[in-house]
Amino acid sequence: MTEPLVTLDHLTVLFDERPVVDRVNLKVHRGDIITVIGPNGAGKTTLIKAILGIQKVSSGQVSLQKNLVIGYVPQHLTLEATLPLSVKRFMLLSGKPLAKCASALARTGVGHLLDASVHHLSGGEKQRLLLARALARKPDLLVLDEPAQGVDINGQAALYDLIRQLRDDLNCGVIMISHDLHLVMAATDKVICLNQHVCCSGTPADISHDPAFIETFGQPVAESLAVYHHHHNHRHDLHGNVVAGGQHGAHTGHEECDHAHH
Ligand SMILES: Nc1ncnc2c1ncn2[C@@H]1O[C@H](COP(=O)(O)OP(=O)(O)OP(=O)(O)O)[C@@H](O)[C@H]1O
Structure with missing residues (x-):
């Protein structure tokens, strides 16, 4: 396999001696879409x-591939409300030429808004603008912090679809945080369930059956998510429970932590 874009090796961040990120191991490769979920x-x-290199690490290591270009999409576009700013001007602040900015905007579906004021954009348009800004850098890795916040449900599905297309076009890696569990299940390749340490990780189908996931998010959430990947390769009893001894293909190929949860 090719060299990972990002390798986290026992990454630990302490705040006031409290581990907030606890010995996390993770590799992100080109072509991966990895979603980090957690309470x-x-x-x-x-x-x-x-x-991103903006948080001091207490122990362990973050290694990035040499000359890695990261495109970061923050949760929100925070701007001085009194400052008049067009989409074009905002994009040019990235330092990229207009042609590159315009093509990135077109790629994220907001090319027609070049002369619009950023203050008047809808939630979904703002997210597409932020994505275009990240895209203009031709990133090897896209990092998105809750990209679908403030976007309606149809817009969210379209946004995740766009992220997949961009991954294909750029052949980049994608790591994102999301709270929209249903969309995560439909749109991601690998899920990391974080609760300081990695509770469980694997394909969406795998983790929705994982006891550590169920412990973190509760049975109703896990059940509602499992519907997305219901393979019908096992039998149910009259109450809908999986019959013991039935094959449960969704339990393969995932990783779990081997220490107690706290
Ligand atoms: N600079 C800081 N100094 C001290 N504590 C911090 C700092 N930044 C974050 N924390 C604490 O670390 C914990 C994890 O915060 P973090 O923002 O990473 O969580 P999160 O999983 O992104 O949460 P959310 O889903 O609510 O956005 C929280 O308890 C937070 O209060």
Whole structure:
């Protein structure tokens, strides 16, 4: 396999001696779409910040491929409301030429908004603008912090679809944080369930059956998500429970932590 874009090796971040990210191992390769999920305060943003190099690491290591170009899409576009700013001007602040900016905007579906004010964009348009800014850098790795926040459900599905297309076009790796579990299940290749440490990781189908996932998010969430990847390669009893001894293909190929949860 090719050299990973990012390698986290026992990455640990302590705040006041409290481990907020606890011995996390992770590799992101070109072509991967990895989504980090986890409850509030689980350390997701801290992990992303460590990859971006803006969070001091307490122990362990973050290694990036040489000359790695990262395109970062923050959660929100925070701008001075009184500052008049067009989409074109905002994009040019990236330092990239207009032609590159315009083509990135076209690629994310907001090319027609070049002269619009950034203050008047809808939630979905703002996210597409941020994605275009990241894209203009021709990134090897796209890092997205809750890209679908403030976007309606149809817009969210379209946004995740776009992220997949961009991954294909750029042949980049993608790592993102998401709270939209249903969309995550439909749109990602690999899920990392973080609760300081990695509770479980694997394909969406695998982790929705994982006891560590069920412990973190609860049975109802796990059941509602499992529907997305219901392979019908096992039998149910009259109550819908999987009959013991039936094959359960969704349990293969995932990783679990080998220490107690706290
Ligand atoms: N600079 C800091 N100093 C001290 N504590 C911090 C700092 N940054 C984050 N924390 C704490 O670390 C924990 C993890 O925060 P983080 O933002 O990484 O969580 P998260 O998983 O992204 O949460 P959410 O889903 O709520 O955005 C939280 O308890 C937070 O209060």
